[in-house]
Amino acid sequence: MSTWYQQLSHQLEIDRDLGVQFIQRDTNVAAPVEQEDPDLSKQQPLPGLELSGSAAEQLETIATAVAACTRCGLCEKRKNSVPGEGHAEAELMFIGEGPGADEDRQGRPFVGAAGQLLDKMINAMGFERSDVYIANIVKCRPPGNRTPEEDEAAACMPWLEQQINIIQPKIICTLGNTPLRALSGNPKAGITRMRGKEFMWQDIPVIPTFHPSYLLRNAEAKKPCWEDLKLVVSKLGRELP
């Protein structure tokens, strides 16, 4: 059992010892973030996609198109695109920053050390990885794992928007600064101040929290992250396992 899981279990034991029967909704909910108009000049329209069939089939069509995408320079060095994976009608969607080396090799999101931690977080919330959908802001690996540039994120955003529109999750949980900035429309938003503060993307509530790779380097961030994840569970009308 890992340190992370032990911490979650310990937190649950504390809750139970205190007689907590239900998860309290966090009242520290921010006013919705004013979304700036997206800079459409940076976004080229997607090539006409024939989206038909089930949600899973539509996501497969997008994955095939993403594999051939050359909308930004990140296509040049990718081994594999990483479109995202999970339940096509998931009620919960996680959005990270972009693929790293392991993800680039395998063509799957969150499969490295940060991915293993994300799996534990998902399990602690009462889900299996296959119950949720996991995607990233950019679908090709930025060289050296650098942060994606704004124009790269803008070029890739229409793919993600299509995925969200197909999946229609009840809640989106963003991981780290990059998806927080992309979905809030605020390029200066910082996760340390914004974590756990709900805002809306279109009509879907978004709860931002830390990226698992940050948690691996900063153990003190795990507790506030767990608070954010408990808020997500609460908002979904569920109870912790």
Ligand code: SF4
């Ligand atoms: S990162 Fe996104 S926009 Fe850029 S090439 Fe890959 S799929 Fe296309």
